[in-house]
Amino acid sequence: EVIRIKNEHPDDRNCIVNDRVKGRLKVTRAFGAGFLKQHKWNDVLLEMFRNDYIGTAPYLSCSPSLRHHKLSPGDQFLVLSSDGLYQYFSNQEVVSHVQNFMERFPDGDPAQHLIEELLFRAARKAGMDFHELLDIPQGDRRKYHDDVTVMVVSLEGRIWKSSGKYL
Numbered sequence: 001e002v003i004r005i006k007n008e009h010p011d012d013r014n015c016i017v018n019d020r021v022k023g024r025l026k027v028t029r030a031f032g033a034g035f036l037k038q039h040k041w042n043d044v045l046l047e048m049f050r051n052d053y054i055g056t057a058p059y060l061s062c063s064p065s066l067r068h069h070k071l072s073p074g075d076q077f078l079v080l081s082s083d084g085l086y087q088y089f090s091n092q093e094v095v096s097h098v099q100n101f102m103e104r105f106p107d108g109d110p111a112q113h114l115i116e117e118l119l120f121r122a123a124r125k126a127g128m129d130f131h132e133l134l135d136i137p138q139g140d141r142r143k144y145h146d147d148v149t150v151m152v153v154s155l156e157g158r159i160w161k162s163s164g165k166y167l
Contacts, residue, residue, distance in 0.1 A: 001028040005059060012054040021059050022051045027083045029061050036060040071155065077102070077110075078153040084146030085114065088121045098152055111150040111162035118148060 002016050005028060009015040017023035021036060034041035035051065036059040042051055051059075069075075079094055089097070097117060101110045122145040123133035133141065151161045 001065075004028075008057040009055055009059065012052075014052065015054075015059060024051070025060070026087070027060070029063065029065060031062050033060050037062070075155055077155060079114075079150065080153070081114075081150040082146070082148055084148035085118060085150060087146055088118045088125075089114070102154075109160045109162060110152045111160040114150050114152075115148060115162045118145065 002019075005015050005021065015022065020026050021028055025033060025036065027033075035044075036042070038058065039053045039056065042053045053059075077098060079098060081094075085094065094114065097114060098110045101108060101113045105113075119133055120130050123130045126133065147163075149161070149163045151159065153159050
């Protein structure tokens with residue numbers, strides 16, 4: 001994705017800054033964020049929020065990136081989540097947490113487990129405990145973690161869905 005954006009914006013040395021598009025968004029494909037898709041939507045923002053939009057190509061795309069994967073006997077589940085999960089977890093950590101949780105608690109909710117673990121990590125990073133973080137009103141908590149939704153689909157037929165906004 002970084003190479004794609006840099007190729008589409010060869011004259012913009014700041015198209016990716018600190019692993020973020022224009023230094024702002026970690027995601028490179030999104031339905032929203034029109035201000036990084038068309039110059040005209042960037043122009044309507046207050047000046048302090050505008051980006052230095054160079055060229056006419058969009059920085060973000062809403063076109064999906066598709067990858068085909070033939071299922072194998074070792075495939076157990078699929079995790080679908082919003083990008084906020086990956087502020088605190090690598091892909092491999094997500095897989096490990098879900099595998100370990102499903103082995104230890106076969107009737108438990110691995111999606112909820114990931115949300116709770118994310119909140120523990122966000123609290124620790126902010127120097128507080130889990131319950132202190134939960135005491136902060138939902139909107140104010142955005143300073144500590146992004147909104148997160150996680151869905152775990154077992155390839156044996158179960159589906160778990162959880163969202164941090166209910167904690």
